[in-house]
Amino acid sequence: MEMLVVNNLYKSFGGVKAVSNINMKIEEGQIVGLIGPNGAGKTTFFNLLTGIYSPSSGDIVYKLNQEISSINFRPSRMVKYGVARTFQNIRLFKEMTVLENVLIGYHNNFKYNLFTSLFRLPGYYKHEDEAYDEVVELLKTFNLYDKKDVLAKNLPYGEQRKVEIARALASKPKLLLLDEPAAGMNPQETRELTELIQWIREEFDLTVILIEHDMSLVMDLCDDIIVFNYGTLLARGTPEEIQNNPEVIKAYLGGE
Ligand SMILES: Nc1ncnc2c1ncn2[C@@H]1O[C@H](COP(=O)(O)OP(=O)(O)OP(=O)(O)O)[C@@H](O)[C@H]1O
Ligand SMILES: [Mg+2]
Structure with missing residues (x-):
């Protein structure tokens, strides 16, 4: 097709x-x-x-x-x-960690119900846990789990590229x-x-x-x-x- x-x-x-x-x-x-x-x-x-x-x-x-x-x-x-993409000139949030960068990709795909997020209802926390678990899985696949708390700017270039791909994938x-x-x-x-x-x-x-x-x-x-x-x-x-x-x-x- x-x-x-x-x-x-x-x-x-x-x-x-x-x-x-x-x-x-x-x-x-x-x-x-x-x-x-x-x-x-x-x-x-x-x-x-x-x-x-x-x-x-x-x-x-x-x-x-x-x-x-x-x-x-x-x-x-x-x-x-x-549709998700990566850029020829890497565009990561350089002052954020690897984990945070990939979480942003995940959240791009998810809209909280306004009330759920305003009042931090149970659905919000449940979703945050799911997001964390899924992103951790993705980081393990990409061999980046050990670096999840490293700031993006401190990674070698090749690994920054991998983080960007992981972030794109996190948006499903x-x-x-x-x-x-x-x-x-x-x-x-x-x-x-x-x-x-x-x-x-x-x-x-x-x-x-x-x-x-x-x-x-x-x-x-x-x-x-x-x-x-x-x-x-x-x-x-x-x-x-x-x-x-x-x-x-x-x-x-x-x-x-
Ligand atoms: N925003 C823009 N304003 C003016 N010209 C542009 C703009 N973007 C691209 N171009 C021009 O369009 C042509 C194609 O550029 P493009 O970046 O798409 O090539 P590319 O195939 O990706 O090259 P590379 O392999 O070097 O990345 C070039 O002549 C470039 O200068
Ligand atoms: Mg190009």
Whole structure:
């Protein structure tokens, strides 16, 4: 079943066409890689998928908790729609602990009844306990439990990336968008991340789209790869097809 449909999508900034005539469908349960040279429009595409930018023209439709189109996207609503993301430039609350950062992800998905939270009724405490337990489980999975009380700013870069992924997952998304999850990781961390993303997909029944420059991760992990070049969709296929596509090879050799 397709869960995302993109039609004739364009986004320009002044004279720059950052995203140009993109059409695609994404099937539920897939891990899709989005690759392409620097400036190809990958992050802009994620910003369109999450309501940070609105399209110059064209539209995006999700068929998740409900059917919604890009006219209704707002960054603050995306979690409710079932879409969570991480950022190319990590955005954690640096002065908060690992645990607190991930709890925020959890609470993004949960609205207390006004009275329950105002008067701290039993439901409030019950929910807080559940939140804590679930987040602790998540931290254990991510090998971050020992660091739950460390301030985010004091973690090495690779672990900050993992906290951001855990925070996105805590909101219980159906679609997870990862913008360069392996950036700043060493080869060992990258291998662990590859396994973690695979495991997450099975465990949480997710669809994942990930932007990545690390080709070993992309080729190992992705069912389907989409290549952007100068804002347009240059190619799409299996890892093997993409590796052997002359146009893709040319774009990479010429572009980076
Ligand atoms: N807010 C903005 N204002 C003006 N131009 C922008 C803006 N955001 C992106 N661009 C331009 O759009 C183009 C695509 O940028 P984008 O960040 O989407 O590329 P990218 O594929 O994510 O690159 P990288 O791999 O380096 O992260 C670039 O030319 C960039 O300068
Ligand atoms: Mg980018």
